[in-house]
Amino acid sequence: MIGMGAYGMMVKRNLIRILLGAEIMGNGVNIALVAVSLYSPVFTFTGQALIILIIAVATGHTAIAMVLMLMYNRRYHTVDLGRPIKEVEENE
Amino acid sequence: MQGIEILLEQVEFISIAIIVLLLAYLALEHRDIVYAVFFFGLMAAAVGGFFLLLEAPFIAGMQIAVYTGGISALIIFGVLLLPRAQDSSLEVFESPRRRAWGMALSVIVATFSAFLALLFPWYEAFPEGAPELSQSLQGLAAWLWADHGIYVQMIALIIFTSIIGSVTMLKMEKAERLSAITGEFGVEAEPGPDTGIEEKEEEVDEQ
Numbered sequence: 001m002i003g004m005g006a007y008g009m010m011v012k013r014n015l016i017r018i019l020l021g022a023e024i025m026g027n028g029v030n031i032a033l034v035a036v037s038l039y040s041p042v043f044t045f046t047g048q049a050l051i052i053l054i055i056a057v058a059t060g061h062t063a064i065a066m067v068l069m070l071m072y073n074r075r076y077h078t079v080d081l082g083r084p085i086k087e088v089e090e091n092e
Numbered sequence: 093m094q095g096i097e098i099l100l101e102q103v104e105f106i107s108i109a110i111i112v113l114l115l116a117y118l119a120l121e122h123r124d125i126v127y128a129v130f131f132f133g134l135m136a137a138a139v140g141g142f143f144l145l146l147e148a149p150f151i152a153g154m155q156i157a158v159y160t161g162g163i164s165a166l167i168i169f170g171v172l173l174l175p176r177a178q179d180s181s182l183e184v185f186e187s188p189r190r191r192a193w194g195m196a197l198s199v200i201v202a203t204f205s206a207f208l209a210l211l212f213p214w215y216e217a218f219p220e221g222a223p224e225l226s227q228s229l230q231g232l233a234a235w236l237w238a239d240h241g242i243y244v245q246m247i248a249l250i251i252f253t254s255i256i257g258s259v260t261m262l263k264m265e266k267a268e269r270l271s272a273i274t275g276e277f278g279v280e281a282e283p284g285p286d287t288g289i290e291e292k293e294e295e296v297d298e299q
Binding site (some may be wrong): 001002003004005006007008009010011012014016017019020021023024027028030031032034035038048049051052053055056057058059060061062063064066067068069070071073079 | 105111112113116117119120125128129132135136139142143146147148149150151154155158159162166167169170171173174191193194195197199201202203205206208209234235236240247250251252254255257258261262294
């Protein structure tokens with residue numbers, strides 16, 4: 001899942017696909033953290049509490065990402081990440 | 093009997109893994125972005141199955157409530173506000189070199205995470221002698237609210253700040269676009285191509 005999320009973040013240029021890739025990657029990390037906390041010889045709730053923190057912060061960062069996308073769309077009139085990069089390369 | 097239970101758990105794990113990977117692939121590759129977000133929501137619900145297998149039912153419930161119910165709906169609202177997001181020509185970078193670099197980096201990330209998950213000695217990473225807690229929802233609640241309540245309040249503060257920040261960012265941008273008309277925010281009133289000043293002046297003249 002982490003690799004698939006990384007693929008979405010690095011290969012796609014649609015901002016919403018990139019956000020989906022980041023969320024998929026975050027889900028993979030959550031599963032890994034819970035699994036590792038279960039591996040502990042003495043069970044504690046640290047892993048689960050950390051996941052609660054991560055899920056809560058994920059909500060906030062998704063809200064911020066959506067706002068940044070809206071602002072990007074207003075400025076460039078697209079959600080294509082490649083267009084400003086292309087414009088910069090053409091200007092150079 | 094115990095062997096059958098272990099076998100069933102392995103079958104459940106493999107089934108959920110296949111479903112999750114398939115839905116993640118569809119979320120990234122489906123041509124219609126709205127369907128892609130729906131597939132992401134389904135994938136998040138299936139990930140809850142992993143948490144149930146890992147004996148974390150509270151996390152499973154929270155995963156389904158937040159990811160499937162909240163974040164998917166938020167992204168769908170974003171898609172509705174961004175009609176250009178439906179453009180399927182925006183899928184991957186045109187340059188094959190950039191695509192190849194992206195694929196190579198994602199393979200490296202996947203390999204490294206698989207190495208960490210399978211080969212890293214996790215047992216040795218934990219300290220011995222920590223107090224043993226009962227594995228129950230009550231125990232988790234006591235751990236969170238009684239022992240570490242301040243962190244829960246910090247989480248709530250982070251979410252509140254991010255939501256207020258999101259709304260403020262959008263409002264500030266709107267206010268900056270209107271500043272040429274109202275004269276606020278220290279911006280000089282210079283008529284631009286899309287400031288709407290001419291229209292505003294015409295309306296005032298008509299009145």
